[in-house]
Amino acid sequence: MKKRTRIILTVILAAVFIVILTLLDQGVLGDNYVRRVLNLAAIYSIVAVSMNLVNGFTGLFSLGQAGFMAIGAFTVAIFTVPLEYREAIFYISPQNPILAQIELPFFAALLLGGFIAAGIALLIGAPVLRLKSDYLAIATLGFSEIIRIVFNNMQSITNGALGIKSIPGVKTMWLPFGVAAISIAIMKLLINSTYGLAFKAIKEDDIAAEAMGISLFKHKQLSFATGAFFAAIGGGLYASLLTSVEPKSFYFTFTYTFLLIIVLGGMGSVTGTVISSFLVTLGLEWLRFFDEPLTIGGVAIPLFRSGLRMVVFSILLMTIVLFFRNGLMSNKEFSWEGISGFFKRLFSRGKKEAGSNE
Amino acid sequence: MSETVLQIQNATMRFGGVLAVNDLSIDVQKGELVALIGPNGAGKTTAFNMITGVYQPTEGMIFFKGETLNGLRSDRIAKKGIARTFQNIRLFRNLTVLENVMIATHLHVKSGIISNMLMLPNARKEDKERREKSRRLLDRTGLLQYQNDISSSLPYGLQRRLEIARALATDPTLLLLDEPAAGMNPTETEDLGRFIQEIREEFDLTVFLIEHHMQLVMDISQKIYVLEYGRTIACGAPEEIQSNPAVIKAYLGESSDEDTQKEEAACRGQASSFRMKQSEMKEE
Numbered sequence: 001m002k003k004r005t006r007i008i009l010t011v012i013l014a015a016v017f018i019v020i021l022t023l024l025d026q027g028v029l030g031d032n033y034v035r036r037v038l039n040l041a042a043i044y045s046i047v048a049v050s051m052n053l054v055n056g057f058t059g060l061f062s063l064g065q066a067g068f069m070a071i072g073a074f075t076v077a078i079f080t081v082p083l084e085y086r087e088a089i090f091y092i093s094p095q096n097p098i099l100a101q102i103e104l105p106f107f108a109a110l111l112l113g114g115f116i117a118a119g120i121a122l123l124i125g126a127p128v129l130r131l132k133s134d135y136l137a138i139a140t141l142g143f144s145e146i147i148r149i150v151f152n153n154m155q156s157i158t159n160g161a162l163g164i165k166s167i168p169g170v171k172t173m174w175l176p177f178g179v180a181a182i183s184i185a186i187m188k189l190l191i192n193s194t195y196g197l198a199f200k201a202i203k204e205d206d207i208a209a210e211a212m213g214i215s216l217f218k219h220k221q222l223s224f225a226t227g228a229f230f231a232a233i234g235g236g237l238y239a240s241l242l243t244s245v246e247p248k249s250f251y252f253t254f255t256y257t258f259l260l261i262i263v264l265g266g267m268g269s270v271t272g273t274v275i276s277s278f279l280v281t282l283g284l285e286w287l288r289f290f291d292e293p294l295t296i297g298g299v300a301i302p303l304f305r306s307g308l309r310m311v312v313f314s315i316l317l318m319t320i321v322l323f324f325r326n327g328l329m330s331n332k333e334f335s336w337e338g339i340s341g342f343f344k345r346l347f348s349r350g351k352k353e354a355g356s357n358e
Numbered sequence: 359m360s361e362t363v364l365q366i367q368n369a370t371m372r373f374g375g376v377l378a379v380n381d382l383s384i385d386v387q388k389g390e391l392v393a394l395i396g397p398n399g400a401g402k403t404t405a406f407n408m409i410t411g412v413y414q415p416t417e418g419m420i421f422f423k424g425e426t427l428n429g430l431r432s433d434r435i436a437k438k439g440i441a442r443t444f445q446n447i448r449l450f451r452n453l454t455v456l457e458n459v460m461i462a463t464h465l466h467v468k469s470g471i472i473s474n475m476l477m478l479p480n481a482r483k484e485d486k487e488r489r490e491k492s493r494r495l496l497d498r499t500g501l502l503q504y505q506n507d508i509s510s511s512l513p514y515g516l517q518r519r520l521e522i523a524r525a526l527a528t529d530p531t532l533l534l535l536d537e538p539a540a541g542m543n544p545t546e547t548e549d550l551g552r553f554i555q556e557i558r559e560e561f562d563l564t565v566f567l568i569e570h571h572m573q574l575v576m577d578i579s580q581k582i583y584v585l586e587y588g589r590t591i592a593c594g595a596p597e598e599i600q601s602n603p604a605v606i607k608a609y610l611g612e613s614s615d616e617d618t619q620k621e622e623a624a625c626r627g628q629a630s631s632f633r634m635k636q637s638e639m640k641e642e
Contacts, residue, residue: 189475194464194485197453201461204450211410211444213436213465213528222471331452 006336025173035173036241037285038278042176043237045277046183048261049270050230053187055259056267056331057196058223059203060129061137063255065231067144068117070250072232073239074151075113077164079104080240085166092162093155106168110179110236117232118225129220144252151247163246170241179237183230188270190226199223200268264320265327272329287312361388361423363532363564364409364440369418371404371588378404380588382418386532386581391558391565393575395599396585397608402568403445405585406534409566410442411435422532437465441530443521445537445568451510455501455520458509459492462527492527498560499523499553515546519553526561533558535567539574547571551578576600584608 023029024038047065054062083103086095094100104112128139151158158164170176190196198219201209210216239245257280265276287309294304320327332338364386371379379401386392394402407413409420411432420427427435441462450458467474467488469481477485496502499519504512509520518538525533538554539547551574558565569575575582576596584592584599586608592599599605 186475190471193471193474193477193481194460194467194488195471195474197457197461198464200453200457201450201464204452205448207412207432208444208448208450209461210432211412211436211442211448212462212524213433214461215431215433 009336021173021177037282039170039173039176039241040238041278041281042173042180043234043241044258044261044281045274046180046237047231047234048258048265048273048277049184049187050227050234051255051258052262052265052267052270052273053191053199053230054223054227056262056269056273057191057203058199058220059206060220060224061133062140062224062227063137063252063259064140064144064228065258066250066252066254067140067147068121068228068231069235069238069254070144070147070151070245070247071117071120071228072110072113072235073245073250074158074164075116075232076106076109076236076239077167077245078157079109079112080106080168081164081166082168089162089164089166090156090159092160095159096156099157106240110233113232113236114229117235118229121225121228122221125221125224129217129224141252141255144250144255148247148250148252151250158247161247163244163248165244167240167243167245169243170237176237176241179233183233184270184274187226187230191270195219195222203268260317263327264317266329266331267327268331269327269329269333271334272327272332276328283316284309284313362386362421363388363390363423364566365421366405366409367419367421369405369408369415369420371401371408371413372416377588379408379415379585382585382588382590384583384590386564386566388531388564389558389562390581391555391567391579392581392583393579394566394568394583394585395570395572395575396591400585401588402585403536404588406442406536406568409435409534410440433465436528436530439529439531440534441525441528441532442534443518443525443536443538445540447514447517447521449509449517449520449524451508453509454506455496455509455512456489456492456505458520459495459524459527460488462524463488463492465528495523495527498557499526514541518542518550522553522557526557530561530563532564532566535565535569537568537570539569539571542571544573547574550574554578 020029024035030038047069051062051065054060078099079102081089081103083101086100089095090100124143128136128143131139152161154160191199198209198214201212201214202216202219206216235250242249261276261280262273264280265272265274290304290308290312291306292304294301362385364384366382366384369379369382370377382401382405384392384394384405394405396402404413408415409427411427411430411434414429422435422438422440425438427438430438450461453461467484469478469484472478473481474485493502493505496505499522501512501516501520501523504516509517512520518540522533522535522538535554539550542550554565554567555578557563567575567579576599579596582592582594582596582599583590584602584605591604591608592602594602
């Protein structure tokens, strides 16, 4: 395929996305519910790609994503709630007097959350990244729980289990989608650079990578901190989408949603992760009808009750793991060549079958 | 006078109660091709792992061009100029042949993360140079036609060659080859021997290799160390090793203990006399 054709196709695809997004944003298409679900999917895609950077590209089995999200979410919550609401929110114990006087613009708080998360990632990474596979998973999972419990008990900073309300909300779809596009582009650039190649080398064989002069510590830290940074960015957007946060939302099961997304999308594929972020978020919403009572011809089907959604979802997951272990995209990325190749194969198979029928 | 590239002084490696390498002393001069042989389990690969920082020797010192390697991590040692291949091939299996070699040039990258992500002019230039260098190495090792293939799809012999190409990409002065001819037929082994000698001249390398193919070892090496149960039982030129009773005993099970002890003492003598010479030089 010619370079020009590729560019034209890419521009057309981008234009289609922008038009759809504008229509949605202006309220021509869809309703508030649809907008909200799509915003959530965009935010999830940031966190999922950040998790894939660490797990899929660098081969570090880290389950700390919910903890880093919590850091981002609470940073945004603490610094963006208008000063006049503070007293009403922190009614059990007053907010820390220094924090009670600081209000930051949204983007400043978002970035601050990212940098705090990255800093903490560097701190805990120093001991934890010496561990491998399941040991690392346990350690990072533990970290995520520590964050949640600490937030639960820092009454004067995070308002404890009550959480923080009245966070200025997301008013436009361009915010989550724009931040997602920029974040994913940055991570993609990192993956494509020589440092990204070093990450992949560490994933493939860390002993060989180290023998070739790649500092395991430095590169693992780089990947882990970048992953934490963008998980916190996702967390910050999540807080402003929900307009309220509480430590309970960052329970470790939250991390499993992202684990599911990256396994479904393909460990080591950014495109796959983005696609599956939308599939999983929309799927979880779409499957909601399983949770509601269903009556067919006057007979109430007894199975349809609250909780069935998760059962169906888990069965779908098992099927994927059993039959499509590499996920949607395995470690491949979107390319026009790939798409045209796919259609060519489809077409030639159809022709062959037609030929054999004759 | 020739320069000592690698010097191992009385290195011992213990794993709990197992003595994998016992009081090993080896000297490798610049430009030399030295072989380390011995029966399976003699501790040859452990010796390599001590040199490259995979293991830290329990006792003893290792010097590279006069600087100690003790306590250094593998990547620091690679940056100093020691590259290695592995006994059980350790390629980056799911990456392409070219990527495998490119990764080995990463240690010399000078441009920062940001300029690399954005491919700023300095990073772009560096990337181009690394790519060209990698392609040259692939061309030299006869792998250029496979550059875009996934490395694990290469036939076994070519995978071994790729490991050597990858090691060369780190710009080493000392190349450690761990059984490069394992699993090769006699013709391939002969080719490999020639290839090793060629690259040694071309890249101005010092080569230290572990090998079981005696024909290859005898043909190309200038000095041979023989290891058995973690101890050096003999060292010297190929002709001396071939007729050495201790070596014959280790491989075939003959001769008496007395010979072994004599040989061992001789080896130590050689290494220590060298050390004396070196300390004299320092004093001057």
